[in-house]
Amino acid sequence: MKPNFSLRLRIFNLNCWGIPYLSKHRGDRVKRLGDFLNMESFDLALLEEVWSEQDFQYLRQKLLPTYPAAHYFRSGVIGSGLCVFSKHPIQEFTQHVYTLNGYPYMIHHGDWFCGKAVGLLVLHLSGLVLNAYVTHLHAEYNRQKDIYLAHRVAQAWELAQFIHHTSKKADVVLLCGDLNLHPKDLGCRLLKEWTGLHDAYLETRDFKGSEEGCTMVPENCYVNQRELQSFPFGIRIDYVLYKAVSGFYISCKTLRTTTGRDPHSGTPLSDHEALMATLCVRHSPPQHTPSPTHGPAERSQLISVLKEAWAELDLGMAQARWWGTFAGYVIGLGLLLLALLCALAAGGGVREVAIMLWTPSVGLLLGAGAVYLFHVQEAKGLSRARAELQHMLGRAREAHDLDPESQAALFLGQQEGDRSEEQ
């Protein structure tokens, strides 16, 4: 690789809102998305919410001349909704399905059935190894009373861990997707602190697009305006994040978003806005050597966010256990009811009523059994993430304590951190 090596990468990301039968003008939007991607000829287009595999196959055919490589990440009952189109050959791909992803009985929310995941692509570009990740985390349906918060934090941690462990030999790491997290949300901070990824919107000097980089904006006719009531400019939940390792330097030259309208015809491509980033990778000159990811100040921030995540997962575990116990009581009650009904049926008198009630009782018992098993599994999943967090927290603290420079930073951060201190 030459010392003046430089690589320009044009990246496209969009949550396509492609729910069969439910999303408005889906066919037309997919067609126009294909035309747009063909015209723009990005290096990599990463898409979320392509729920119909037929849509992916349609795009694959349409984009074949411009993007010879493509992959659809299959998962869950419905599918992860994730897919990618690449101008460059894909060397390898794999995926990781999140352990926790909502509740099967929340059918109207549907996330559980999607098997939400993170997809990984390995690309070799001019001798440089690029690990590109695409993901979509659990949706947020009620920001004031978010019953999925612990699951989303656990997903953010699993995502961060997956990137951390699979990108150790990559030169450049890229993560695109709909995180369903606002920039200052716990999950987003956890992900960025643990992986060292940078946010294209915050890093670029050349941004054009929606106000404050929002990716769901009130101007978009497909957006439910009630959901954005508290956010006059909209919300930023879709991201292009990146970092370079091992002697490379990466910067975001330009970042563009759509602004609630199709770039050409005036009607939007989706209910989310598309992100279009131009990244530039080059050999790291001495003045650009990135600061150590885990210096005293960074370590202090990391400790603080790990503690916060630990506390959130702990709350989630208590909730999961409460539901498990509740389902356990219902099972006990169901068993008692069954025994009573058997006795009544044997004794005559209200025999017919007893026989009629027997089946719903068995149904209640089976339902409560399923809920019990689900929440036991949920508690185990949260406990697993909490154990990993706790271990890394311990290690970060050890490193922090060994470093004399850290003491002042630690002292400053202590007051805030104590709020969510583990027991």
Place this chain on the structure above:
Amino acid sequence: MKPNFSLRLRIFNLNCWGIPYLSKHRGDRVKRLGDFLNMESFDLALLEEVWSEQDFQYLRQKLLPTYPAAHYFRSGVIGSGLCVFSKHPIQEFTQHVYTLNGYPYMIHHGDWFCGKAVGLLVLHLSGLVLNAYVTHLHAEYNRQKDIYLAHRVAQAWELAQFIHHTSKKADVVLLCGDLNLHPKDLGCRLLKEWTGLHDAYLETRDFKGSEEGCTMVPENCYVNQRELQSFPFGIRIDYVLYKAVSGFYISCKTLRTTTGRDPHSGTPLSDHEALMATLCVRHSPPQHTPSPTHGPAERSQLISVLKEAWAELDLGMAQARWWGTFAGYVIGLGLLLLALLCALAAGGGVREVAIMLWTPSVGLLLGAGAVYLFHVQEAKGLSRARAELQHMLGRAREAHDLDPESQAALFLGQQEGDRSEEQ
């Protein structure tokens, strides 16, 4: 690191058969296992089938002075059963739960409820990065008619992919566990070909233990003798596998197994035999530089095993789809029955019978719905693994075709390979 660097690693692996209430003499065996591990003071003890977290906590307390670091991998409803005890600090750990792991309605087999997984530990030993993996794949209940074969092959592939993607910067990779695979089984060959891991039993010059290195032997009083009827010496399904990368060389100095008896008191520690390996890691001298993992001959073998696995997963997918379609028909039938019952109930006459049959019909419908969803998910999981295999097969073939030396090897392997050629 000095040029004459040398590191000796003593490894212990055992499937502990620790099923609460069902496994014989569990408490006594766990106690004796603790005593043995304390006495032998291995560098790393990797255990499977520790189903009770209380057993882990008991061992953790008992082993604390000798093995200060320990971790239990929580997963599924019951738990993965995997845990580790280490003499050295554990830098990081994480886990990956297999997408496919049997069927929830096969309650008597129970694997689905365990959430079987692979656990990863990262250790830093004298400046060397060791990635240690521990796993337990789906059990084989009937070798002649193995309904879990596709799942086990998919698990072996996921395991291989997880190791491949997470160990790129490790100096030494170690995998221990109960693979539930005989050495020549497809899953075992796939794992070894894709990761380049070596089998301690085949590599060591100093082996002492059970005949042919078997880890389930007829001499063991806890083993169901009928299961070993076709295997007079027993079966080898537990492994110590390893490899060194990036300028290191690893060899297995000694390998010991128990032989159906406790090393001291005469009664076995488990229904499986323990594996005890002494590995030696040193800087790779020129004469020991390992041959390229993917030379023409290796590539030809890899292509052959990838094709075989592809074909097996394809069969599994057809099976999953058949079950999905069958459940779909049952749903249709259930809906018809419900409509009929509603009509009968409204019309009078056999009203009571109709009302009584209504609830079981709803039960049938819900049951068939669950089976349908499960098999759709299963087909998606198998399809995901098949897509990854197909991609790697394509890449291996490309590399093979570009290499003139490969042509002869390809020609020789063609006849065999054609058997399982994809359509």
